[in-house]
Every structure is written in C-alpha cells, then in structure tokens.
Amino acid sequence: MHQQWGAFIGNIAIQEKLVSTHQLGFEGKQIFADKSVVEGIHITGNQALGGNMIVKANSMDEAVGMAKNCPILFMGGMVEVRAIQPM
Template identity: 50%
Template structure:
C-alpha cells in the first residue's frame, strides 16, 4: 500500500461568506466523506486545515507576508490516504466536498525519505 497526499485548493475569495447553517452543512459533508475513507481503512492521516496567516521565504532571505501574494488560488488543507495506485487515490478524491464549491484536489504520491 502506498501513501498519497490530497491537497485541497480553492480560489481566494474573501468576499465569499457562508451562513452558519451553510457552514454546518459543508462540515457535515467533509465529516461524512472523511469518515467513509477511514471506514475503508484508507485514511493514513487526517491532515490539517490551513489558516489564512502565513509568510513566504524567498531566495536571499526575502520574507513576504501571506502565502497568497502572487496567486489567486490557496491551499486550504490536506489529508494523507493509503491506496495501491495514484488512480485509486484520485478515485477517493472524486468524493471531496471542495469540488461542490468550485475547488479542486491535487493528488500527489509521497516518496519516503532515505535514511
């Protein structure tokens, strides 16, 4: 079994606001989706949701505020899944709730570090 990271991306739209009821419905979809992955024994790590604050370090030790200085798309979080192939991991990603709100999921294989 291999591990793959599912990276959740969405357009940075600060004007987009959800009501508490909408937010609750979205969270329930996420919980159900991730619960299904866990029930199948495919959830290797729950990952994390990423906050809006950040800094980017560039060559020459240049530090800029925010991870979104030059892009319109943000990384909102990630999970790690276990799958035999990247195609299987992509099939798991197809159920991600972020797809219902205009986001996308990047699927990447994880290469273990040599010791």
C-alpha cells in the same frame, strides 16, 4: 458543508485508508532563497492551498477515485493528487 466533510473523511477512515488530514490557516509568511520574508500566503490565480490529506491507496487511480468525492469539488474548488516521496 460540515456534514459533507465529515462523511467524506469518515468514509475514508472507516476503510482504514486515512493517514492524516490538516486544514491550513490563512495567515503565514513566505521565505525566499535570498532569505527575505514576506507576510502572507502564496496565492495563484485567486487560489490557495486550503489543506491536505494523506491516504493509503494501492494506486494513483484509487487515490483519484477517493478524491472525486471531495466536498471542495462541489464548491467549485480543485483537488490535486500526488504520490508521497520518502526523504
């Protein structure tokens, strides 16, 4: 899968649309509103967020088109596309 990931990310970078990408670790802590802390990451339905990628896209449809080539889809995974909201 390393070649597929390299080609996927490289293609977006060549188009000058890649802003950043990060693979997330599988260790962490969750902090709740009552300030309690629990060891481990949030997993829902046996799924956990594995990473993120920020791209430059002119529309949501363009970003979805890029995401359709993500190697995680060929492994049975899922990709979620969201807009970034400035803070």
